[in-house]
Amino acid sequence: MENFVIALGLVFDPYVLMVVGAAAVFGLFVGAIPGLTATMATALLIPVTFFMDPVPAIGAVISCSAMAIFAGDIPATLLRIPGTPSSAAYTDEAFAMTRAGKPETALGIAVICSALGGIVGSLVLAVSAPILAEFALNFTSLEYFWLACLGLTCAALITTGSPVKGVVSLLIGLLIATSGEDIMSGYPRFSFGNPELAAGISLIPAMIGMFAVSELIRNASTMKSYTPPVITHLGSIFSGLGPILWRYKFNMMRGWTTGVLIGALPGAGAGMAAWVSMAFAKKFSKEPEKFGTGHPEGLCEATSSNNAGLGGAWVPALVFGIPGDAITAIVIGVLFMKGMTPGPTIFMHAGDLLYALFIIFFLANIAMVGLGWAAIRVSRHIITLPREVLVPVILLFCIIGSFAINTSLLGVTVMLVLGLLGYFMEENDIPIAPAILGIVLGRMIEENFFNSLAKGRGDPMIFFDRPISAVLGVITISIWVGPPLYRLYRSWRGTPRTA
Amino acid sequence: MRVNDAITGLILLVVAIAIFAYSTTFPQLTGMQFSAGFWPQTLCVLLALCGGFLIFSGIKERSGGQAWVRLDEWWRQSGTLFTVALVPLAIFFYILFSDFLGFIISSLIILLTMSLRFGLKPVSAIILAVVTTGVMQFVFVDLLLVQLPWGILESVVYGS
Incomplete structure (x- = not known):
């Protein structure tokens, strides 16, 4: 209770509220622009938050990401162009409502369901994280090693497309994380005599490069063919909304559950939560034939789900230090920068700060209704902003942001190299998110691996010595070897025998 | 620019071998069980395996008529x-x-x-x-x- 009172004081400080409000407006702005993602908005925000105290810094990330995910629904509804990948699952349905003359209803559903989903996600985070943290206090390096392995495995395998490419992305991230001083001997690996490289590759320029620069290259390639869209005048987004939301209340509840659970799964994130919820809505609907014609049922479930997923993703990030998605991977980087090591002990050492973050989660989602309404009113101006203005300005921001972290051009060089790498990877269906998770968790996984081996005096069976670590180890190894063995078995059964 | 998986795999294989070779130069301190290069070398072996898999699947795709490199307009x-x-x-x-x-x-x-x-x-x-x-x-x-x-x-x- 004492922590909660201190937290209230920390949040209701005019400076903190101003920062959180400004980050919300920034998130709405970036999220509403087609082609610029919520992750990019968060990555661009980090260089500015780097210079702030922990509460405004992390509060800014929370409000920015929540607003950006909602704002992605605006161009999805009005133009059939999802503002962020999280809106892609229901873009067709939302646009079908616009074609049916009901863009206001679709946007009203988006704003209210996003806010309610976000509040439920925050509630789950605030209730479950401290309980899980108490349980996780008994964890040693063994359990953390397996948890990180499990998280990274999920991140690599869940990604859409080829699992091998997911693993490739993860290994690239883990290899990038090996640069800098070796944990055991202190030897500067891959530094090539450069003292800056001996400190390791900084996370923020890496993320700005992979998420923002690669996106800018893609935007530049479509510059000539891009024509600014025309948007008609919108009426009130709240009229007639009550009966629709009441009718689909169970859909919304299922969306919340799906969102929180999938959001907490490393590598899955809000986008996947929306896809799964859309599929559930259609599968269990009494009127599946109406899907695709501007039916609000799927929209209610999926928009609830993606914002609930955001809160869910914070649970493993705060409790175990294992991010649920790319945005929480950035958050973990920020927590480390602010001297707050994520993990169960954070609840003992920085309880007041954590409560402050939970309060900001609630505030941001409540404010989403008002700010979202305002964003929709001015959406025609945001969406139609010319690319020839946006691309150079964002690029300059990326350069200065990468430079500012260590006041060094090495950051800008890292951003350039990883931006080109990120562009090549995405063009060839190699997902970026596992690489980022690899960069974030690389050192943690290596440290826990060697600490555990040292405890066991080199005996690898130490990894199965404690009950929880043994269970986690068996689950992880089953995921690694299970699918290939099953495939081998199927191909063996399917091969006709010649005797 | 989309390249056939075999090319991606080959690049990964070459990079993995190069990093592996370079990390063998990292010292092993007396009394320590593993050298500073052990972890990157482990990752390189896994990356090389993935590279090999992509070469294999890329050649299979190629026999289906896929080009080595496909450039956007x-x-x-x-x-x-x-x-x-x-x-x-x-x-x-x-x-x-x-x-x-x-x-x-x-x-x-x-x-x-x-x-x-x-x-x-x-x-x-x-x-x-x-x-x-x-x-x-x-x-x-x-x-x-x-x-x-x-x-x-x-x-x-x-x-x-």
């Missing part, structure tokens, strides 16, 4: 190719010249070149360059106290 249009290349070139320009020219001049050159190339009218491009540079200077230097380089303007600002 804009790769064949020299104008658009330059427009796209301008993004990494602008960053490269900043890395090379910002120390000498300073942030303000580098920023003005990057913004003007890019916005003009992207099709903005000269007056609008000048306004965009000046306003953006001014805002960035104010936010990062005055508010966030980041030391952006002054370059050749240092003597003008602080006197020689």
